[in-house]
Amino acid sequence: MKRSTLLAAALLAAAAALLPGRAGAEVSTTLSIGLRADRAEFVRGEDVTLSGVVRNTGTTAFIVDDYGPYLQNRIRLYLRDAATGRLIDPRPGSPVSAVASLTVKPGEERPFSVRVGSLFDLPPHARVQATAVVERGDNENAASHPVAFTVVEGIEFSSVVRTLPGDDSKLYRFTLLYWARDQVESIFLRVTDPSRDGRVVGFASLGNIVRVAEPTMSFGADGSVTIVHQISRDRFAKTKLDASSFPLKVLERDDNLLSRDAVSERIATQLVTERIEAREAEKTDEGGGLFRRHRTRVPASDSLPSAITPQTSK
16 A cells, blocks of 8 residues: 555544544545634633635535535534543534535635634633534545644633622623733633533623733623723723623723823823923013013913823722
């Protein structure tokens, strides 16, 4: 047997080892599939997206749809916990096919993407291997190479357990957390359901954070949650989200809140600037003769832009 044939057989055996109950399936020579993760590391609850491409080198179209003879065609996603070797079960009631529809004509290739969170509940502190399989009926399939990514729990700032407005029968846990990734520290809000083994029901990425001032989380009677966190030496961001239902929705975002120290520094700088400008104006008036200009002095504190307001909680 030629060396290339042996290599191909080994690759197919490796792909088949990741899949449950596929030992008797015939591997397609006309369809191929590639898969990649959009990043190597995700915080639990964050939207994990896997992107792929299906190529068709055969003479018939490959069609995934919910009608006619194409009901058995699908792209199925398998996840395995790399530490235990066990398959991760899909969420009950999730679609069998990772994509609802797809048509790849002979000689064509088509991209697709899969939101893993719509199909699976990912465990914390896990390294996951994902494999995508193209299935044409019961007899033919092609598997991608395994793609690995890591799920981390994140580092907690604070956590609050509370009910939603108008429903006191169920408690939810609101957790502020951060994680360093690509040399940038980011802050997240994760909402979990303790009655369902901590399943994530809401998640929001709030951008970068500078860990000098402790971030704050406050709740409104309308079901909103407001987070204030530091984004640079002298600036804070305020994010207001609708947490009365899930998924979370951003209502307001302001990245231009100044700290009290920054406000004091800005006021002092503006006062000095105004004094210098006033002195220069007085010198000009003294040399103006009959055309001397008369000025009405306005107290510096009244001339500050209204946008500069001290941040009450840092």
